[in-house]
Amino acid sequence: MERRTIGAATLDVGAIGLGCMPMSWAYTGSRQRGEESLRAVHAALDRGSTLLDTADMYGPFTNELLVGRALKERRSEAFVSTKVGLLVGEQHIVANGRPGYVRRACDASLRRLQTDVIDLYQLHRADPEIPVEETWGAMADLVSAGKVRSLGLCAVGARSARRAGARLHDGTIRQLERVQQVFPVSAVEAELSVWSTEALDALLPWCAARGVGFLAAMPLGNGFLTGTLTPGEGFERDDLRARHPRFTAEMMAANQPIVVGLRRIARRHGLPGNAVTPAQVALAWVLAQGRHVVPVPGAKRERWVTENAGAAGLRLTPEDLAEVAALPGARGSWD
Secondary structure (H helix, E strand, O other): OOEEEEOOOOEEEEOOOEEOHHHOOOOOHHHOOHHHHHHHHHHHHHOOOOEEEOOOOOOOOHHHHHHHHHHHHHHHHOEEEEEEOEEEOOOOEEEOOOHHHHHHHHHHHHHHHOOOOEOEEEEOOOOOOOOHHHHHHHHHHHHHOOOEOOEEEEOOOOOOOOOOOOOOOHHHHHHHHHHOOOOOOOEEEEEOEOOEOHHHOOHHHHHHHOOOEEEEEOOOHHHHHHOOOOOOOOOOOOOHHHHOHHHOHHHHHHOHHHHHHHHHHHHHHOEOOEOOOHHHHHHHHHHOOOOOEEEEOEOOOHHHHHHHHHHHHOOOOHHHHHHHHOOOOOOOOOO
16 A cells, blocks of 8 residues: 655555544444454555554543554554543543643553554643643653654544634644644644545645644545445434434435545446445545545444555546536535
8 A cells, every 4th residue: 555654753654544433432333343343453454554543532442442452463563543632421521631641541542552652642632621732741741751652633623612704623723833832743633525625725734834644534424425325224323423414314315416426436447347436536535635644434344444445546537636626515514
């Protein structure tokens, strides 16, 4: 697989990563199977998808434990990204950016991941009660201690309060400019896909201008851009899409032209016996947004991991990219 570098530290990863969250968190619980997910992690490493993206809150904790089982055998082949800063209660999630907590959380993640060092340690969310510089300083101390190799920041959520007229990622950029004064940011993780392009406006250029890597979260639109979801089929109650306004039956039907467009491009690139899928076109589009961009599609089955990895070899033409740009915007967004 093509390799890409993240940040000024020139951290080397496969061009397509693996988001491990669906194996343990946020998606249909009845379809989460540990051994099947473990095979998916091994399949990703076999195909050069070396970046494994997890977080202590996924599960909580069980996702890191799962990834740790694979790392125990193949640590040298993997680039491990995990996150800190969010605590999960029974009915709520709260931020904790206190330096003492950050240090304890890192040690706990290292134990669960069965590794001596985390390649990329990301701040999941800033704690509104703690200056972000204090949290970031504690994370920088972990680099000095040899427990972490580099630091990253996850974008402020799409539904967070914003000033009237502000762009989606203005708050994230303000945070980045503050923490950059304390210790270099190696990567930013934020949503980017064919149907969620807001990061292209300011956040992606900010990263490119500073040599900061960009990890594209949800590059397949929570599964919608794969073309495998049926409008009206419904989701289990523990699936985040059951409450997402783009995944009502009405909005899924209204957004089908996006999938139709991706499928049309896929047919042009496919060969007899070697079909290209809408998901691969969607991932190739993300890859085309810059050499500093690494899509991190979530998957929990070997089949999907293999398909996603295959997108690294797909090169979209200028005509393809123009066709994607002309697709209708997604309806039913948070905003």
